[in-house]
Amino acid sequence: MCQELASLSSVVDVQESLKEDQSKLKQNLQKAERKKRIRSLMLTLPMLAFIMVTFVVPIAEMLYRSIDNPLIAKNLPNTVKSLSQWDQQSLPAKESYEVLAKELITLYRSKTLPPLASRLNIEVAGMRSLMMKTGRKLSNTQQISDYQTVMITIDKRWQNMDYWGAIKNLSSRFTMNYYLAALDFRQDAQGEIVAQPEHRQVYVDLFLKTIGLSMLITGVCLLLGYPLAYLLATLPDSKSNLLLILVLLPFWTSLLVRTTSWIVILQMQGVVNDLLLYVGIITERIQLVHNTFGTVVAMVHILLPFMILPLYSVMKGISSDYFRAARSLGATPTVAFVKAYMPLTMSGVGAGVLLTFILSIGFYITPALVGGRSGQMISNFIAYHMQTSLNWGMASALGAILLLGVLVMFYLFNRIVGINNIKVGG
Template sequence: MTDMVFDAGNADAVLRPSLRRGGRGALWRRRLAGFVLVMPMLLFSLALFGAPLVQTLWYAVASPEVGESLPHVAAQIRRWDGEGLPPDPVYAAMAGDLVEAGKTRALFHLASRLNYELTGARRLLTRTETRLERADDPPQDARAALIAIDKEWGQPEIWQVVRRAALPVTAHYFLSAFDLRQEPDGAIVAAPAENAIFLNIMARTLWMSSVATALALLLGFPVAYLLANASARWRGLLLIPVLLPFWVSLIARLCAWIVLLQKDGIINSSLISLGVIDSPLPLLFNRLGTYIAMVHVLLPFVILPLYSVLQAIPPTYMRAASSLGASPVRAFFTAYLPQALPGLGAAASLAFIISIGFYVTQTLVGGPKEMMMSYFVAFYATQTVNWGMAAALAIILMAITLIIYVASKRIFGADGAQA
């Protein structure tokens, strides 16, 4: 029998690649198993969040009304260069398409869409459709017939608006959200003063959200500090009133504030009984009442992130700063507050993001001057059924939210943003 000599070097060279391949295979199997486990949640998020987001973005730029209601006009007017008046085939297509659109509700949507960009377009289209439908025969000379019905058909402005609206996408809604408009010749100018409301609404939304967030931080920080430094027994008792608002409906809480803040409410009655005031204070349906209700809603969202950060700060830091000669105020600002900044950043960003989306609060306890952008999103979606304008305003609110999140993450760090 031939003696066999074991070569450790050769064995290591043979086994190491196989072990490496086996390790890679196990790693990929673990990754695949993890991906399979999170796949249902991923599909759920895409279905409930991704798809509506994409649809909202599409509504904000979509302009299908002319293409659907005036298909022949859309096909003909794209060949027009926009100078002067369009050729006769465009007039003929308009006369025929208006009669067909009048048989369905398509004319209503078309007239509303064009009226967004040119005041009086709705009246022009409905009047023209009515006159054409009453005619016995289609007009031989469509250009002359339309101009005879209304002289505006002989002006280039209406045709330039139709030509621009015939495109599948439009910037009209986003321009309107920033108090801008596009002239019939394509120039972008400021909207008239009586129609320029959205920049003021946007500024009001940011200002009221900032004030409510600042007030919530001022009131919530001492409570979070007390919770973080209380004993375990007292901490559990003190957390109950902080968590209690989550167990009560928002509508019920706001209705309770209406009872408290009204002229004959508990607060005014108590102040009059104590002789502090002679007549009831206006605490409801104004900016003050709105701030009170907003801060009440925001306080739990401020206190809990702050508490989670403050309880991790060792109390020995304050004692060490005091032992080195710092006063309590200086010790707080130099040793304690810098460590609390991540919690403050998380609480402030969370409260601000929530507050810019308030809708029910202003509706129930605020007045017309306290309505924020979310109210107008709901107004255009449910009252005027202007999905494009509602979507554009919603996208702007979403963009503000993302900017706040990114800024908070950059300023306070990843831990602060996720606290």
């Protein structure tokens, strides 16, 4: 009996020892896994920091600038407060005239009025000249008793509701007016959202034109790139490598050089016009550059490798046995190619189409140089507002809408084709 108890006790001790060993082993494994995760995180931190600085932060800054509207609330606080109860159905009260006049005098004398006037001029044409003129004359006028009469005497536009409405509509610290303008809408003097005058409705048509051109360029690249990628994938390696070098050759040439080369080739006195005249296809020289045609030709040349390479990488991994099997079952070469080969290349088609379309929709240099006025895209107007008009809010709103459009198309593409079905290699 004692021996049985002793053996049972030793078994219990062994089991407890095993449990302790298992617990220690589990702790050591967890510790090793934790160290591994920390080491992996440390290795990826530089890349994460790079993405944050070059991608996330600029996009966040763009989205913030598209609604940022500090000038009116900061420089005309008393006027904003005075107009807070204004119903925008008739001219403001005399007190509002007086408050605005005093703040205009202060801003003019401190030389801080021009930025404010320029911001208001974006909403209502002529607002800058009105504000500067009024501020200058008020600062030179002594002993003003009736500010309303004096301001109307200086410029009769102070009887126009549109100018007061612009101040009221922009009185908030944040505004959606940039987005309204980017969609060809505006706020009227009563604060209602209305369509822009017909001569100022340009952005919606430009967005549609940009999307249409990008689709056209992507389609042309697919039509040209698919047979070339098939040829690359089926030729012997010696010939395929030489042809692949020719496809990659544009990557070794500056984008600016390639773009300006097309200007030389397509101009009125260029090679293409000379050739067409010599062959007899045309009887007089035609305009092939500084229009939509020139934009499409130049962008197709630049973006074609981005379509060919994903297609080639997928086609290279497709075994020729599928084609031979279809032929052995009685299919003609055309039927075998369409029904047996082409479905296997759809992942490469999806990758090439998505990559080419996203690149083309944001192109700037080529449309600016080759496209002229009729061949420009929305990116050219974004650059104009950033570099020339200095209306960064408008540029940010246009960029944000373009980004949203790309994300929507990416979502639709994912629902129809499926991002997980896209492969960049065989």
